[in-house]
Amino acid sequence: MSKKLLIGTGVALSLIFSPFSQAFAVDQTVGERKQVENVAHRGATGYAPENTIAAFDLAVDMKADYIEIDVQRSKDGKLVLIHDTTVDRTTDGTGKVGDLTFEQLRSLDAGSWKGEQFVGELILTFEEILDRYHGKIGILIELKAPELYPGIEEQVAEVLKERNLDKPQNEKIIIQSFNFESVKRVDQLLPQVPVGVLTSNRADTTFEALQEFSTYADWFNPSYGIVTEELVNQVHSQGMQIGSWTVRSQEAADFLLEMGVDAIISDYPDYVDPRN
């Protein structure tokens, strides 16, 4: 059974047998709006330093549905959370992530660049974040520049399997990357975990391209500048969901809500759902 069919069957069964199935059926909208997954981009990055406990805790407090994290690897093989491939922008250090040991990365201050109140925030490990947040909030895992870290897909898969997070009942784990070969590899290693392709390239939005993505991906996640209602419909017609990024204004959030996307990846979870 294919991954999509398996997951779909599980969802369908749980809905059929749920006493709330009728309520669910009529509660698909909030007011006039479709419900969307509210994804806190690198945590609640508008308010706290990205990829840190401060930003992730705030996302939980703000009742986001997911945190998005960027995973890379230290020189000595630890999976770490950081967006850029160097530490220069978001820490008090310099150098490439992959050239520094975990001890060196961990000694850096990953908070003070964002404000004095964040002094002492640390670069985190992938394992720490899974253990701290799984079950509290969904986790959208981005493999960042996986071409720099051969075998990172296997390593991530192993960590998830050790925690039994590779099953359909894993609730809310999704893995995505701009590197499509990496996404395909993850799909092979973790056939029951939803995967997504990231792009900001219009060439990836053709019918043919979407059809190809749909052979392995569950999510098609474009930058919001290339989103149209037609694209949303095409993605849906290929059996995928669509999540878009990076929202940093109320207007951008409203636009994506209007387009009918399934997830909005935002630095400001409150722009996506003002109730938060």
Ligand code: G3P
């Ligand atoms: O989740 C989408 C988004 O994170 C992709 O862009 O550069 O912020 O990692 P970036």
Ligand code: CA
């Ligand atoms: Ca990211």
